[in-house]
Amino acid sequence: MDKIYAIIPVSKFTDAKTRLSPFLSSEEREDLLKAMLKDVTGTLKRLVDKIIIISRDREVLDYAKKLKVDTLVENEDSNLNKALNQAMTYCRGKTRKVLIIPSDVPLIGKTNIKLIIKQASKLDFLIVPSKGGGTNALIIKPCGINMEFGEFSFQKHVENAEAKGFSPLVHDSFYMALDVNTTEDLGEIMIHGKGTDTKKYLESLNISVESIHGHERLKVTRD
Template sequence: ELELTALVEEEHKPSKASKDGDEIPLNKALKQAMKWCRKKTRKVIILPSDIPLIGKTNVKLLIDQAKNLDFIIVPSKGGGTNALIIKPLSIDMKFGGFSFKKHIEEAEKKKMAPLVHDSFYMALDVNTTEDLGEIMLHGNGTETKKYLESLGIKVESCHGHERLKVTRDNE
């Protein structure tokens, strides 16, 4: 948060959430942040905010791996990207849609060999009702699970179209 504030204050450029051609606002914002980071650090870690099962040990492992690697990518269970450790501006950001494949393709264009870090706890992001069920099953001790419980969210096994049935009290 402080670094992002410093970026805005240092550059004196307001950021707009407008779509430029095919570039989505997140990718544009990340590119702007990377320009600032390139002057300050050798590598950056990008973590979306909707990874409810991630813990300190997951992040520490990524950082430890990054000591010897220039590109680490964590896929989401839906084909997206749930973490990147890269040198600033080493690839174009391709978040949105099936970004995992797009980021791998960007790395290959630059002759980079990314380490694919598969992690159950980092693969889950929050996009569907079933994802909430996964949090209820596997999110012991997380603030997200506590919050979902406070909303009356319940989960049960279901054999049919979806694997889990997620309901809310009073529905």
């Protein structure tokens, strides 16, 4: 039973990417998340045995079915870490490893995710950090450690793994570290996201980017 399942937790579409307001409207932020989900699932379909999107939002679950991936209804009174524990419990006994990955890493196809998964087949624990100290990918056996997603989760996950006797492998990747939360992140997608649905969507909104030398590296505007 040498399988790997991918788990993607997704919050309500109506709560999508509020930090991008007012640069993007509520409807635009929802469509952005849909484009990113399409990029993430499209890449993973070729590499994992099953993709599971867990959410309490009926719109999210319906969209997941359009993407032809499996769904799991998140329990009531849950949160991100509880939802991930729920999904891992569901996977236990069905697969040897789970890949936990967020919905907002549209450049996943630009990194060597195939290599990451191959490395993880021989390891107990593999983690990909996000910029800012978070976690943008985690490969472990189901329920292998306690979930600590939130602020500075990377170090917490590493410490939990070490406490369990695992030897964490850290895989640094610029593309995988880029989760989309700010307008500057949108600029990075415009620069590096050739061939992705996410970049195509941003282009449809007439978003443009230029390099600047100031507090921020990129200036992102709309025509």
